[in-house]
Amino acid sequence: MARVKLDDVSKSYEDVVAVKNMNLDLQDGEFITLVGPSGCGKSTTLETVAGLTKPTSGTIHIGDREVTNLPPKDRGIAMVFQNIALFPHMDVYDNISFGLRLRDFPKEEIDERVENAADIVELGGMLDRMPDELSGGQRQRVAIARSIVRNPDVFLMDEPLANLDAKLRVNMRTELQRLHKQLETTIIYVTHNQAEAMTMSDRIAVINGGELQQIAPPLTCYNEPANRFVAGFIGSPSMNFVPATVGDGELQANGYSLSYDTAAVEELTSREEVEIGVRPEDIYLVQNESEADKPSAPVEVVTDVLEPMGDEIFVYLKPIGSGEEDGMGSVEEREGLLMSVDPATDITEDQTVEIVFDRARIHLFDRGTGDAITHGVIEGAKMDTGSSEGEAQADD
Amino acid sequence: MSIDAQDHDDAETLDDQDEESKNRVQAWAADWIRNPQKAYTVMGVFLGGVLLTTTLFPLYWLFAVAMAPPGQTNIPLIPTRIDLYAFVDIFQQVPFARFMFNSLFYATTVTVVVILVASLAGYAFGRLDFRGKLPLLFSLLVLSWFPPATLFLPLFRAFNQQVKMLGLFTLPTEIYGTPGAVIAPLSAFTMPLAVFILMTFYAQIPDGLEDAARVEGSSRIGALFRVIMPLSAPGVATAGILTFITVYTEFFFSFLMTGDKASEWAPIVNGVLAFQSRYTVRYDLQAAASLVAIVPVAILVVLAQDKIVSGLTQGALKE
Ligand SMILES: Nc1ncnc2c1ncn2[C@@H]1O[C@H](COP(=O)(O)OP(=O)(O)OP(=O)(O)O)[C@@H](O)[C@H]1O
């Protein structure tokens, strides 16, 4: 149980900057998830908190102590490594109890705690196996058990559930959440799994290229992404982006046009080039228009590929007249859209359909900087102008 | 290409011949040509036999000498009598056990010192990045090229408090004639090889394991001894055995830096030589003593071989 604070932490290796001016402020007992593309610096951030790598600049606090220069053993942390890192010359029991034995716990207490941890990760009866006699998922669970026996102040978990099957994954997810509730330990968690990030975390920190993009509660990241990167990264399938030019009360985007309330987004008139972002579930067939909060005027498109997923159908849409030349260059070059519809919908490939966008859930991004301009192009929409930075900082 | 043809030819010729005219050698040859595997087996056994004989014969010869009665110089190849009394006598005539203890003491102490220090050095060279690493490693290598004998005189005088170390101070006590006079220089001479061996092994232990140990609560040095060293067991055993044998069989320093008596920390060489007085030489006892002296090394090698397990890092990390 401790607050964790990173101030302007940077880490560069000879040729790459792995982490750039990272500011994070975790409340006591908070569950934070770091997400971002591979190589964006998530593991490096964890390592700096763990004390395994020294930041090039910046300071780190855990609790009230500055720990920037303390060795890992004095930081009160436990870590599950991305590469698991079990000690191959020790059996499961010795692996799990390694830290306790180092701290000279009495034998009975060690036994009790190891037993307990092994139960949580469903490893009972395997305590005398060697790591090379375990499956990948079992090893991963040993690693989790090793980190939870010590009741540390801060958990650092680098993709701890990556090797588990879907069922065990969900089990372990709830198990970890229960553990978090019970121990009230601060957890920094890295995952590539959207569902884990959305369901487990108090806040999600989205990182790209070593830079923090946004740190906010999951739904805020989803509904009010701070910039185009966050918008595209959070959510699966990912958001549609369409470049557009700003007209008077109207956004012009390869063939589609979209009206907006000038009063709501006054600031737009000063810009010319924007990017429209709309999630697949915020596009509706015109007959379902009523489901949309603030439907736009209908747009005609042609369906392309259909992907039935069971609980919904993903429909790829292309602008009408694809493959033909027109004044704006080859239509093919323009991006299509992805829409998700109810599985009962009667729809076929290469069908001309009319769609509407939910104007309340349309995001506009600056095409140059990628920063969000507004979420929703209607009256009373959430404006992100200028305040987006401030909001992210305030959360810090 | 033509081997098949030859095979065939030979086979035919042999087939053509009468059973009687086939002498034994020809039959063998034919058999071996048809089954080359047999020939290889025989050759392998033969070569192995030669190797074994050349290595084991000296030992057998020592045994034969030990069996001969005192004073007999004409040693028969096969002992005329088996009399193991020489093996008992060596411990009664001189304090041979003490001589052996001295040598074992040198070997053990040096091995422990070398493994400890070389582990730290091997860790630094193998797993850390620091400025001047390469020059330092190179100078260690250069150091190991010095013939130890060239250092004998300066060390002899320093240990006798006759010269100032680095021109600054003389040693506080006379080290000559104490175990330190053997242990210090021999540790230094065996160190470079041990450092190189351990460095190579320690460098191969994945960083993740050390990280895990450190997060779990051990220091870097703790991780070295709890995780890195056990996982490098083959390397540690190799370096240890090499050092042990080098020191145990070392002659120059251990002979010259100590007195001649067992109580003066004389090594096993003095023990063997003690059966030689001004007028008589007990070759039988010297031979017996030499055989006994080999025993600890033999035991050590057999034991350590058992300890060497490779592939220990399997299952440690996710590939
Ligand atoms: N020891 C190192 N030396 C040099 N570069 C490194 C080192 N460790 C990491 N990097 C670089 O730093 C960047 C961030 O790496 P990091 O391991 O933090 O990524 P990550 O976000 O954890 O990725 P993944 O999701 O694939 O685990 C990468 O470009 C990587 O190549």
Ligand SMILES: [Mg+2]
């Ligand atoms: Mg990583």
